Amino acid sequence: MLAFVIRRVLQSLLVLLVVGAVAFSMFRFVGDPIDNMLGQERTQEDIDRLRGQLGLDQPFVVQYVKFLQGAVQGNFGVSYRQGRPVSDILMERAPATLELAAVSGVLAIGIGIALGVFTAIRRDGFAANAIMSLSLIGVSLPTFLIGILLIYLFSVELGWLPSFGRGETVRIGGWTTGFLTESGLKALILPSITLGLYQMTLIMRLVRSEMLEVLRQDYIRFARARGLRERAVNFRHALKNTLVPVITVTGLQLGSIIAFAIITETVFQWPGVGLLFINAIQFVDIPVMAAYLMLISVMFVGINLIVDLLYFAIDPRLRADKTAAH
Amino acid sequence: MFRFLSVTAAVLLSGSVVAEEFRWAETTDPQTMDPHAVNSSPVLGFLGNVYEGLVRRGKDMSIEPALATAWEPIGAGEGWRFTLRQGVTFHDGSRFDAADVLFSYERASSDAADTSSWFAPVSDVVVVDDYTVDIMTTAPNPIFPDSIANWMMMDAGWAEANAATRPDPENGNHATLNTNGTGPFRVTAREPGLRTVLEPFDGWWGEAEHNITRAELTPIQNPATAVAALLSGDVDFINPVPIQDAARLAANEGVKVIQGIEARVIMLGFPHEAEALKYSAETEGNPFADARVRQAVAHAVNVPAILQTIMRGNAEPASQLVSPAMRGYSAGLAERPVYDPDRARALLAEAGYPDGFSFGLKCPNDRYLNDESVCQAITGMLAQVGLQATLDAMPVQNYWPELRADNYDMYLLGWSPGTFDAEHPIRFLAATPDEAAKLGSWNFGGYSNDRVDTLLPQIQSEIDDAARQAMLDENAAILQKEVAYVPLYVQPLVWGARANIELTQRPDNFFVLRWVTVN
Numbered sequence: 112m113l114a115f116v117i118r119r120v121l122q123s124l125l126v127l128l129v130v131g132a133v134a135f136s137m138f139r140f141v142g143d144p145i146d147n148m149l150g151q152e153r154t155q156e157d158i159d160r161l162r163g164q165l166g167l168d169q170p171f172v173v174q175y176v177k178f179l180q181g182a183v184q185g186n187f188g189v190s191y192r193q194g195r196p197v198s199d200i201l202m203e204r205a206p207a208t209l210e211l212a213a214v215s216g217v218l219a220i221g222i223g224i225a226l227g228v229f230t231a232i233r234r235d236g237f238a239a240n241a242i243m244s245l246s247l248i249g250v251s252l253p254t255f256l257i258g259i260l261l262i263y264l265f266s267v268e269l270g271w272l273p274s275f276g277r278g279e280t281v282r283i284g285g286w287t288t289g290f291l292t293e294s295g296l297k298a299l300i301l302p303s304i305t306l307g308l309y310q311m312t313l314i315m316r317l318v319r320s321e322m323l324e325v326l327r328q329d330y331i332r333f334a335r336a337r338g339l340r341e342r343a344v345n346f347r348h349a350l351k352n353t354l355v356p357v358i359t360v361t362g363l364q365l366g367s368i369i370a371f372a373i374i375t376e377t378v379f380q381w382p383g384v385g386l387l388f389i390n391a392i393q394f395v396d397i398p399v400m401a402a403y404l405m406l407i408s409v410m411f412v413g414i415n416l417i418v419d420l421l422y423f424a425i426d427p428r429l430r431a432d433k434t435a436a437h
Numbered sequence: 438m439f440r441f442l443s444v445t446a447a448v449l450l451s452g453s454v455v456a457e458e459f460r461w462a463e464t465t466d467p468q469t470m471d472p473h474a475v476n477s478s479p480v481l482g483f484l485g486n487v488y489e490g491l492v493r494r495g496k497d498m499s500i501e502p503a504l505a506t507a508w509e510p511i512g513a514g515e516g517w518r519f520t521l522r523q524g525v526t527f528h529d530g531s532r533f534d535a536a537d538v539l540f541s542y543e544r545a546s547s548d549a550a551d552t553s554s555w556f557a558p559v560s561d562v563v564v565v566d567d568y569t570v571d572i573m574t575t576a577p578n579p580i581f582p583d584s585i586a587n588w589m590m591m592d593a594g595w596a597e598a599n600a601a602t603r604p605d606p607e608n609g610n611h612a613t614l615n616t617n618g619t620g621p622f623r624v625t626a627r628e629p630g631l632r633t634v635l636e637p638f639d640g641w642w643g644e645a646e647h648n649i650t651r652a653e654l655t656p657i658q659n660p661a662t663a664v665a666a667l668l669s670g671d672v673d674f675i676n677p678v679p680i681q682d683a684a685r686l687a688a689n690e691g692v693k694v695i696q697g698i699e700a701r702v703i704m705l706g707f708p709h710e711a712e713a714l715k716y717s718a719e720t721e722g723n724p725f726a727d728a729r730v731r732q733a734v735a736h737a738v739n740v741p742a743i744l745q746t747i748m749r750g751n752a753e754p755a756s757q758l759v760s761p762a763m764r765g766y767s768a769g770l771a772e773r774p775v776y777d778p779d780r781a782r783a784l785l786a787e788a789g790y791p792d793g794f795s796f797g798l799k800c801p802n803d804r805y806l807n808d809e810s811v812c813q814a815i816t817g818m819l820a821q822v823g824l825q826a827t828l829d830a831m832p833v834q835n836y837w838p839e840l841r842a843d844n845y846d847m848y849l850l851g852w853s854p855g856t857f858d859a860e861h862p863i864r865f866l867a868a869t870p871d872e873a874a875k876l877g878s879w880n881f882g883g884y885s886n887d888r889v890d891t892l893l894p895q896i897q898s899e900i901d902d903a904a905r906q907a908m909l910d911e912n913a914a915i916l917q918k919e920v921a922y923v924p925l926y927v928q929p930l931v932w933g934a935r936a937n938i939e940l941t942q943r944p945d946n947f948f949v950l951r952w953v954t955v956n
Contacts, residue, residue, distance in 0.1 A: 142834025148606065150476025151865070152554035152855060154878050164607060192468050193629050194609030200629075259661050266669040274666040275657055380657045382631045390630065390658070393803075395834045 119419050123412045128179075130408040134401060135175040144191050144395035165191070167397075178401055188398035192390070197402045201384060206286050207277055208376070208383030212368045214299050215307030219368075220361060223311040224350075227318025231326065232345055234319075242315075249312035254371070258305040258378035265301060273298050275380040306375040310364050317360060321353035362418065366411045457955045459652040459938075461674035461948070462663050466630050466656035471612040472589035473545040473552050474604035476855075481587045482947035483654070486635060488589035488618030491519050491538070492582050496941050496952070498762060498857055500583055504533065504590055504619060514577025514900055516560075521568040525642045527592045528616070528623040535564040540593035540602075542572075549603045555584055557875060558897075577898040579905065583764065584856040592617055621645065621951045622652065630656060635950065647953050667692060667933050673955070674940070676948060678933040680749055680806060686933050695932040700763065700944045701853040702755045702862075703805055705738075705815070705923040706845075707731055710883035714846045716797025716827055724794055725846065731920035733784035734847075735774040737822040738815055740925055742776075747810045751929035757913045758852060758862035760927040762944045765859030765906065767913040773924065781822040793823020796846035804833040805851045806928055812849055840881045848881065851928060857945065859909045860896050867916055868893055884921045888912075 145158050145167070162168050166177065181188055187197035226246075230239040249257075266274035278294030280287040289295025325331065326349055334344045373385035380386070384403060391399035467483040469475050485493075491505035505519040525533040539562050546556035558578045563571040574581060591612070596602045599611035616624045621641045626634035635652040637645065655672070657663040660679040666672045668689065678686055678694060687694040707725040714720050724730045744752045756773035759766050785793060800812035809830040816826045826847065831839070840848055854861030869885040870877035876893075877883075892908050899905040916922070930946055939954040 140835075142832060143838045144834070146837040147834065148475075150551050150554075150855075151853075151879070152476060153551075154554075154875050155872055161607075189608050191607075194469060194474070194606055194613050195629070203628075259665070262662065262665045262669075266671070267665050270669060274669045274671045275662050276655060276671075377659055378662055380655070380659065380662055382628075386658075387630065393658075393832075393834075 115423060116420065119416055123416050126412050127405070127408055131179065131401070131405055132175060134404045135171045135178070138395075138397050138400065139171065141392060141400070142395045144397060147394050148191055178398075182402075182405065187402040190391075190399050191396045192394045192399070197398045200387065200399065201402060201406070202285060203287075204382060204384045204387050206288065207381060208369060208372050208385060210289060211299065211302055211306060211375070211381060211383060212365075212372060214303040215310070215368055216361075216365060218303055219307040219310035219314055219364075223314030224318050224357070226311075227315040228322060228345065228350060230315070231319045231322035234323065243319075246312040246315055249308040250316075254305060254309070254374045255378050257308060258301070258375060261301045261305060262378070272301055277382055302375050302379040302381050305378070306368060306372055309371075310361075310368060313364070314357060314361065317357055318353055321356060322349060325349045325352050359418075362414065366407075366414050369410065370407055457648050457650045459649045459674070459950075459953060459955055460655065460672045461652070461676070462655050462657040462666060462672045463676050463948070464656065464658055464660075464663075466654075467633070468629075469606065469609075469613050470616050470624065470627060471601075471604045471606075471610075472591065472618075473541075473547075473550040474606040474613065476551040476554075478853075478946055482945070483633075484589060484616070484618070485587070485620070485947055486622045486950045487616050487620045487624055488591070489620045490586055490588045490590060491521075492586055494586050494857075494943065494945070494947075496943065498944060500586060508582055510577075510579075510900065511571060511573070514574070514579075514898065516571055516573035517578075517581055518565070519570045519572065521570065522642060523568055525619050526640050527595065527619055528638055528640075529592070529595060530640070531592050531594055533590065533592070533619055534567045535570045536567075537590055537593050538562070538570045539564050540596065541588070541590045544591060544596065544603060545588055547603050549605060551604075551606065552588065554875065555588060576894070577900055579898070579900045579902075580764070580856060580858050580860065583858055587855075590619060621647075643951075645951065647951050648955060649950065649953060652950055652953075664933070667935070670935065673938050674932065674934045674948075674953075676932045676946070677806075678931040680747075680751055680929070680931060683749065683751065683931050683933075691936050693934055693936050693938075695934060695940070695942050696751055697930045697942045698753050698760060698762065698927045698944060699853065699930045699946055700760055700857060701805070701851045701928040702758055702760055703808075703811070703849065703851045703925045703928055704755070704758070705734065705925065706848045706850050706882050707884075707922075708843065708846060708882045709885070709921075711843065711846075714794075714796050715844060716846050717795050720794040720796070724788065724790055725796075727788045728919050729784045729788040730790065731923065732774070733781040733788070733822065734819065734824065735920055735923045736777045736784065737781040737824065738818050738923065738925065739776040740773065742818075743811055743814050744926055747807050747814060748926070748929060751931060752926045753929075755924035755927050757859075757917065757924055758866060758922065759854055759859045760944070763854060763857050763859055765909045767859070767906075767910045769910060770913050770917055778822050785823060790823070793825060795825040795827065798826040798828050799836070799839055799845040799848040800828060800830040801833045801836040801849065802830040804836065805849075808849060811925075815849075843881070845881075850879075850881075850922075852879070853945075859913070860893075863889065863893055863896070863912055867912070867921060886915060886919065886921075889915055 145161055149157055166174055190197050190200055226242055230242055233239040262274050265272045276298060277289050278298035279292040280289050280295055281291040289299055331344060331349055334348055372383060373388060376383045376385035377389050388403045465479040467480045469480060472484045472488045489503045491503060492500050493503040495501045504522050504525060506522050507520045508517055511518050521535060527533060542562045545552045558574045559572055560575045561573040565571055595617045601610045601612035614627055621638055622635040623638045624633060625636045633654045663675045664682050667675045683694050686692050711723045713723055740754045754773050756771050757767060798812060798816060800808060802809040812828050812830060816828045819826050852862050852866060865879045867884060867889050868876040869890050870880050870883055889912055892912050896905055896908045932942055937956040941952040
């Protein structure tokens with residue numbers, strides 16, 4: 112067991128290092144931060160001085176090793192644009208993204224499962240067919256378009272919801288939350304629908320197909336034959352058995368909700384880490400880009416590591432193979 | 438029920454009228470609150486509401502008194518004597534006097550400051566008494582007061598107490614996030630990239646023209662989101678309005694579009710010094726070294742058509758490196774080359790390229806308004822006379838390094854003179870590049886003309902306005918005749934505001950909060 116865990120952790124670290132190396136080798140193609148940092152009256156001398164100061168004249172391997180040395184001590188450097196430590200900026204921005212992702216995830220899972228069950232039970236009904244057709248929109252329309260459409264409908268035309276931003280937030284310790292104010296909750300609605308729509312339709316379609324599969328099983332027929340109530344059959348017996356793959360997919364999708372928040376945050380000017388990253392790219396703010404990419408890859412690698420370890424815990428065959436090999 | 442709703446609505450409406458809260462959105466957040474750390478218009482434009490200089494620009498861009506009440510040349514042009522305004526306090530209550538001017542000079546001209554180039558002509562700053570300061574210059578400098586309109590005064594005591602005596606753009610310090618100016622507004626909350634809140638400063642020396650009690654700036658990067666926010670009333674003002682949305686917004690009740698021209702002139706540049714073209718398969722040598730070829734380019738580009746289609750009639754053609762709104766503009770040279778493809782073809786034939794040639798055109802795609810579309814149009818127009826351009830458009834952070842590395846055969850450039858004077862583009866774009874003398878630092882093509890180089894220092898030190906203008910005219914005529922650049926148009930300025938907002942638009946694209954009235 113221990114050997115397996117250690118090997119998986121080492122592999123994960125290797126993946127992280129490679130991701131970082133690829134990221135750093137790409138930064139030079141994003142452009143040159145110097146022109147953004149100096150005004151139009153800069154001279155070549157200023158450019159060379161600043162480049163030397165920031166270490167941009169060194170090969171990317173050296174820059175990368177320096178970044179890693181800082182990162183293992185929790186120091187991600189100073190943002191070129193804001194002149195403040197990157198870790199402070201990330202900490203400020205993270206609550207916005209995490210709250211948005213959490214609400215989107217809950218919406219996607221709740222509505223997705225409910226609609227999935229509904230469309231499976233009433234598979235030939237008009238409403239179910241309409242929902243299935245509409246769900247194609249969620250899968251096929253790009254996020255930014257959905258966001259803009261929602262803004263135009265609910266903010267510009269109807270005037271019900273704010274068109275951008277996070278509303279009023281309340282500070283609790285190092286965390287800012289929009290859950291405690293009316294404007295904060297209102298501001299959450301459109302972005303979380305935009306962000307969660309794809310996952311929602313995905314979960315709905317998955318639940319529906321699993322459900323249809325399960326409903327054909329013999330034990331469901333026997334349950335019906337025994338005279339159990341429809342509700343008990345559908346929810347206690349059928350739904351429970353469809354959830355295993357749903358949970359797996361949802362877990363993996365959690366990472367993408369946070370990572371895909373970039374587009375939603377840009378459309379709604381949502382002050383999270385995704386927007387921060389987009390700004391960093393435009394400004395060639397290398398410390399911010401590097402820290403963000405590393406955090407996202409830590410998250411994905413971490414989720415995969417946990418999933419692997421869970422499989423190991425759940426599936427006894429993995430363990431049996433190892434002992435037999437000795 | 439209906440009555441209850443209407444009462445609530447009335448209360449809400451009257452509440453918003455009394456508060457006079459003003460919310461506005463810009464594409465770029467000012468990256469720092471330090472007035473000497475970054476010399477860029479988002480920063481200086483915003484901080485102009487909070488900090489003040491010795492002089493400032495009025496609604497028509499003219500220089501007017503601010504923290505100095507009067508100024509006069511010393512002797513035969515050894516420098517300038519500024520008489521300071523008395524009774525001015527900083528936001529923290531401390532007194533403004535000559536020591537703060539000296540400190541602000543040392544701070545803004547230090548190595549760490551991005552504004553140090555403003556003080557290149559300054560040899561010394563002498564405190565005569567508490568309210569008199571002499572700024573000595575190495576040579577007579579008639580436009581010095583014009584060139585320091587954005588030089589903002591910081592309190593020496595405050596900076597020392599907070600360990601911010603020098604700007605620190607790389608690591609930041611107290612002044613990066615906090616302000617203490619003398620201006621009409623003080624910053625009451627600052628969350629970088631999210632929002633910045635301003636409230637009027639009760640102790641301001643001037644007479645308030647505005648009626649704002651609180652103002653909030655939010656950066657909104659996505660243009661469509663900004664337009665939606667303005668339409669829905671979530672913000673009262675946005676800058677800029679995307680050109681393609683201007684007509685639609687103007688047709689909307691409750692919203693108005695304010696248009697003008699900016700200080701920025703968009704032009705085409707050439708590789709004057711290059712031995713050969715970089716992106717041409719068949720051409721030997723550098724055709725653009727021949728003024729006739731550059732003249733042909735000028736005649737081949739149909740500027741009115743570009744302005745009509747891509748700029749939707751919002752921009753003005755340009756004939757020289759500065760717009761008519763700038764000091765020192767040569768009114769006698771206002772005519773730009775007419776669109777005449779036949780003449781362009783004839784000029785090319787005369788220069789030895791009857792069938793034209795191929796070359797590479799470099800262009801940014803996120804720096805100027807619709808820059809890539811403009812370059813595409815130019816590519817098509819040049820093809821009509823046989824000039825086959827291969828367009829390579831890229832984000833601006835990749836663009837400048839390419840130009841510095843001479844990787845172009847023709848390029849698009851926009852120039853906004855920081856001093857709002859015709860001398861500025863000559864110094865940066867037309868003077869022969871000279872690293873030590875800080876000349877021609879944006880003259881990528883290495884254009885060089887002895888007469889231009891001789892005239893420049895004379896222009897810089899000429900006190901007499903008429904003589905100075907004559908030299909500027911001569912200079913502009915040389916640049917036009919040699920087609921050093923092909924000026925295309927002056928970039929438009931398009932702002933959007935709610936109908937109940939009164940404001941003033943200035944060609945430097947600075948948003949001045951003290952001229953805003955909420956009706």
